[in-house]
Every structure is written in structure tokens, then in C-alpha cells.
Amino acid sequence: MTSEQRAGGDNHVVLFAKRPGENNSATVDCFAVIPVESPTASDVGVDQCLIRTLFLSVDPAQRCRMNASTGVDYLGPYVIGEPVDGMEGVGIVEIAGSSCSLQVGDIVTSCAHLWTWTKFFVADCSDLVKVNLPPGFSPSVILSAVGLSGMTALLGIQKRARIDRNKPQTIVVSGAAGSCGSLAGQIARIEGCSKVIGICGSEAKCRVLREELGFDSAINYRAEPIGERLRVLAPEGVDIYWDNVGGFISDAVIQQMNENGRVVLCGQIAVYNTDLPYPPPIPHETAEMIQRRNIIRERFLVLTYKNEMDEAVEQLSRWLQENKIKIKETIYDGLSAAPQAFIDMMSGKNIGKMLIHEKSKGERSKQLSTVVYETTKYLKNTPALVQTKESIHQLIPKLKPFKLTSAELLQIINLRPSAPTDIQLLVEETEERFPLETELEELVNVITECLPTPPKTIE
Ligand SMILES: NC(=O)C1=CN([C@@H]2O[C@H](COP(=O)(O)OP(=O)(O)OC[C@H]3O[C@@H](n4cnc5c(N)ncnc54)[C@H](OP(=O)(O)O)[C@@H]3O)[C@@H](O)[C@H]2O)C=CC1
Ligand SMILES: CCCCCC(=O)/C=C/[C@H]1[C@H](O)CC(=O)[C@@H]1CCCCCCC(=O)O
Numbered sequence: 001m002t003s004e005q006r007a008g009g010d011n012h013v014v015l016f017a018k019r020p021g022e023n024n025s026a027t028v029d030c031f032a033v034i035p036v037e038s039p040t041a042s043d044v045g046v047d048q049c050l051i052r053t054l055f056l057s058v059d060p061a062q063r064c065r066m067n068a069s070t071g072v073d074y075l076g077p078y079v080i081g082e083p084v085d086g087m088e089g090v091g092i093v094e095i096a097g098s099s100c101s102l103q104v105g106d107i108v109t110s111c112a113h114l115w116t117w118t119k120f121f122v123a124d125c126s127d128l129v130k131v132n133l134p135p136g137f138s139p140s141v142i143l144s145a146v147g148l149s150g151m152t153a154l155l156g157i158q159k160r161a162r163i164d165r166n167k168p169q170t171i172v173v174s175g176a177a178g179s180c181g182s183l184a185g186q187i188a189r190i191e192g193c194s195k196v197i198g199i200c201g202s203e204a205k206c207r208v209l210r211e212e213l214g215f216d217s218a219i220n221y222r223a224e225p226i227g228e229r230l231r232v233l234a235p236e237g238v239d240i241y242w243d244n245v246g247g248f249i250s251d252a253v254i255q256q257m258n259e260n261g262r263v264v265l266c267g268q269i270a271v272y273n274t275d276l277p278y279p280p281p282i283p284h285e286t287a288e289m290i291q292r293r294n295i296i297r298e299r300f301l302v303l304t305y306k307n308e309m310d311e312a313v314e315q316l317s318r319w320l321q322e323n324k325i326k327i328k329e330t331i332y333d334g335l336s337a338a339p340q341a342f343i344d345m346m347s348g349k350n351i352g353k354m355l356i357h358e359k360s361k362g363e364r365s366k367q368l369s370t371v372v373y374e375t376t377k378y379l380k381n382t383p384a385l386v387q388t389k390e391s392i393h394q395l396i397p398k399l400k401p402f403k404l405t406s407a408e409l410l411q412i413i414n415l416r417p418s419a420p421t422d423i424q425l426l427v428e429e430t431e432e433r434f435p436l437e438t439e440l441e442e443l444v445n446v447i448t449e450c451l452p453t454p455p456k457t458i459e
Contacts, residue, residue, distance in 0.1 A: 008408065012119060014335055014337075017029060017032040019080070020066055023280070031084065033338065044095050048097045049094075051123050053090075053118065056087065056089045057088040061267075062084070063099045063272040072277075083117060087413060088142075100125040102125050113127050113146070119358050134321045140357070143327075145325065149185055151302050152180045153184040154315060155241070155305045155308065157184060161242070165189050170197065171193045172197045173196070173215075175199075176198025176209055178351075178353075179350075180266060181198065181200075184328075185242070190325075196216055197216060199226065200254070205220070221249050225248060237258035238253060246280060255286075261295040263296070264300050268280055301419070330351055332344075332354070399446060411426045416448070418444060419443065420437070420444055
């Protein structure tokens with residue numbers, strides 16, 4: 001047993017607390033992060049193991065599970081008061097039962113099985129897959145490159161895009177700076193597309209697509225007219241459309257598609273905050289275009305290809321090691337940040353895969369030591385160098401009448417402003433809050449009387 005478990009661990013679980021309402025975005029109070037007992041060795045059966053979560057996957061399909069009905073038969077709704085489970089996770093074996101093929105220290109994932117949003121849990125060994133991490137890579141790549149996102153991108157392209165290597169082919173990817181989209185664009189290029197155009201929700205994301213991930217061009221759908229931009233960027237027309245989003249973006253792309261084009265219907269995130277079934281109905285003009293141009297628009301579900309997943313994982317790991325695919329990750333720290341991570345992923349704050357990293361106690365104290373070291377190093381070059389506990393204790397009550405915020409107080413203690421103009425740099429709206437010049441002077445006097453004068457080199 002590790003020291004973490006002997007100490008009872010610091011286990012938490014994320015519960016599903018309330019439904020957002022079928023036509024609303026999720027909010028933080030839809031979840032509750034609560035402390036729970038950690039399982040111990042006596043809870044682990046012979047063919048089971050105790051897992052410590054390292055990374056959790058944050059997925060759009062979870063929003064559909066927050067409705068009373070998901071609208072699909074392969075995925076059930078979350079139950080209020082029950083733990084939230086994600087689509088995938090990566091963990092480390094801390095205790096292995098005597099008949100379990102896994103060993104302590106093995107890194108494992110939950111290929112095509114759900115993973116509860118908790119730190120320590122007991123799992124059947126048969127529900128876990130041992131991971132052979134490519135050398136030098138973090139276990140997070142299991143979720144961001146070779147897990148469901150990577151497999152979705154690879155199998156979606158191979159099974160539905162029908163890329164013809166002998167002809168120039170243009171693909172448009174929506175949700176292009178996200179997890180599946182960023183990989184689908186790169187894989188489409190490897191598999192023979194001559195032009196790759198991404199659609200996403202910010203300029204920063206457009207830059208990543210063009211400058212880091214090898215997309216030929218990118219459209220920010222929040223700022224640019226999609227149809228107009230596509231007519232300029234792809235005057236030859238669009239052969240393949242990787243559809244992650246649905247809604248007006250997809251309607252605009254489909255209008256630019258060529259005869260016999262292919263739409264890979266991967267997801268429809270634009271409607272996940274609604275009660276529409278999956279996939280949602282499409283407007284008449286879009287349906288008409290699909291029919292007129294003989295476009296194949298087929299729904300794609302990665303789980304259909306369970307028996308091809310091992311091969312897909314091998315291919316993705318090879319490309320990763322050969323630097324043929326690049327991955328992007330947005331990582332939030334710990335289970336307590338999980339609700340916000342989900343909300344932020346749904347509103348587009350992620351670039352690449354949205355992940356939660358549950359750090360070990362060792363990693364946490366190392367992180368804390370770094371923060372303490374860096375802060376001390378910084379403060380050594382400020383007037384804080386010569387301040388004492390006593391002088392600070394003397395100052396704080398004397399500053400009370402000035403009604404400063406905690407942040408302002410901290411800045412004053414660290415920087416010991418010695419002139420009214422210095423105060424104006426640290427304190428918001430000084431003119432409104434201290435209309436009399438004498439008030440600012442009085443504040444400066446209190447500070448300089450209580451806090452010692454710093455050495456000349458620092459002043
Ligand atoms: N068919 C399958 O087997 C699978 C399907 N999927 C689907 O793939 C899609 C992408 O999933 P994943 O890669 O995990 O998530 P992403 O990493 O792409 O994250 C979601 C992104 O969607 C974008 N987005 C959110 N709301 C909207 C909107 N209203 N219109 C347009 N874009 C929006 C945001 O980026 P932006 O800033 O660009 O708006 C956000 O970053 C989802 O639809 C998901 O359901 C995922 C896994 C398997
Ligand atoms: C609910 C609408 C979602 C639409 C598209 C989507 O995002 C699909 C995602 C699935 C994808 O195939 C990979 C997944 O993990 C998603 C859901 C699969 C549920 C698997 C449940 C497995 C289990 O019960 O252990």
C-alpha cells in the first residue's frame with residue numbers, strides 16, 4: 001500500500017447534483033464535489049484492483065447525459081445524486097488482487113468503458129487495459145491522442161471520408177481546434193487530403209490550426225461569414241466535411257460541397273444544450289442540397305468499431321512517436337475543478353483535449369514548493385525583503401479605515417508605496433475613494449511609519 005492510502009487518501013467524488021434544464025447550458029451547481037472514504041486493500045477482490053486516477057476525459061456527450069433522456073440508446077442519462085462518470089480515464093494500479101493480470105504501478109485505461117470522476121476506486125481487472133506509454137510521453141496522451149478522440153478521428157476518416165488519394169481533395173473540419181477535430185484534420189492530411197480547412201471559435205484557435213497543426217487555413221465562425229470565406233479559401237468546392245457541431249456552421253459548409261461529397265457526422269455539439277434528439281433534424285435547404293448533390297451524410301460512432309480499436313491505437317502511437325500528429329491539451333487541476341472544466345469545454349475554452357489532472361500528494365507538494373520558491377525569489381527584490389511579522393501586524397489595523405481590498409492590502413505590504421502617486425498605481429479608483437488629497441497622504445504616512453525603509457538598491 002502507498003503512504004497515500006495508509007493515510008486514508010484524500011478521496012473525492014463528483015456527484016451529479018441537478019439537471020441544467022433541457023434548453024440550458026450546464027452550470028457549476030449541476031455538480032457537487034464531495035469528500036469520500038478511500039477504498040482499502042480489504043475492499044479489493046482477487047480479480048480486482050485499486051486504481052488511483054491520473055487523468056480524466058471531459059466530453060461533450062456528457063451534456064446529453066445531463067438531460068432526463070440522452071436521445072440515444074447507447075448512452076444512459078446521469079442519475080441525480082449519483083457519481084458522474086466520464087467517457088474515459090487513465091490511472092495507476094495501487095493494489096492488485098491475486099488473480100489479476102495487472103501489476104502495481106501499471107498505467108491503465110478504460111477502453112470503451114466509463115470512468116467514475118473520483119480519485120481512488122476499485123475496478124474489475126477485466127474492465128481495464130494496460131497501457132504501454134510511448135517513451136517520453138505523459139499518460140495524458142492516452143486520452144488526448146490514442147484513446148477515444150484519436151480513434152474517433154482515425155476510424156471516422158478511414159470509414160467515412162472515402163479520401164481519393166489520386167485526386168486533389170478538400171476537407172473542412174468544424175470544431176477543428178478541439179480534441180477530435182484537431183486530430184481529424186491532421187489525419188485527413190496524412191490519408192491524402194490536399195487541402196485542410198478548419199472552423200473554430202477564436203482567432204487564437206485559428207492561429208494554432210494554421211501555425212502548429214498544419215491546416216491550410218482556418219475560419220473563426222464567431223467573426224467571419226462561413227459561406228463567403230469558403231468560396232474564397234476553397235473555390236474548387238468541399239469534398240469532405242467532418243461535422244462536429246451541426247447548426248448554422250454545418251448548413252453553411254454543406255452549401256459549398258461538391259457532387260458526391262461526404263459528410264462525416266461525428267457530433268452535433270451546437271444542439272447538446274437542447275432537448276433535440278440525436279442527430280437533430282436539419283433545415284430543408286440543407287437536406288435539399290444533400291439530395292441534389294448526391295452527398296453521403298452518414299452517422300459515425302466510434303464504438304461500432306470496437307474490434308478495430310487495437311490496430312487504431314497502434315497506428316496513432318506510431319504517428320505520435322514519429323511526430324506526424326501533434327496533440328494539444330487543456331488541463332485543469334484536480335477533481336474540484338472538474339465542473340468548471342466541463343462548462344469551459346462546452347463554451348470553447350479548450351484547445352485540444354480538455355482533461356482533468358488528479359495529482360499525487362508528491363506532485364502537489366512539489367508544485368507548492370515551486371510556488372514558494374518563485375514567490376520568495378521575487379519578494380527578495382522588493383521592499384518586502386526587510387519587513388517583519390511585527391511591522392505587518394502593526395500596519396493592518398491602522399489601514400482598516402481606508403477600506404482597502406485584500407489584494408490592495410497585499411500589494412501595499414509587498415511594495416511599501418511611499419508617495420501618493422505610488423498608491424494610485426496599486427489602488428483602484430483612488431480619486432473616487434479618496435477625494436481629499438490629505439487622505440492619500442495620510443495613507444502614505446501610515447504605511448511608511450509602520451513598514452521599515454527598504455535598502456537603497458531596492459527602492
Ligand atoms: N461519434 C463519435 O463516436 C464521437 C463523437 N464525438 C463528438 O465530437 C465532437 C467533438 O468532441 P470533442 O473533440 O471531445 O470536444 P472538443 O474538444 O471539440 O470540445 C468541444 C468544442 O466544441 C466547440 N463548440 C461548443 N459549442 C459550440 C457551438 N454551439 N457551435 C460550434 N462549436 C461549438 C467549442 O470550440 P469552439 O471554440 O470552436 O466553439 C469546444 O471547444 C462532439 O460533437 C462530440 O459529441 C466525440 C467522441 C466520439
Ligand atoms: C449523446 C449524443 C452523443 C453524440 C455523439 C457522441 O459524442 C458520441 C460519443 C460516444 C463515442 O462513441 C465515444 C463515447 O465514449 C461516447 C459515448 C459512448 C458510451 C459508451 C458507454 C460505455 C459503457 O457503458 O461502458
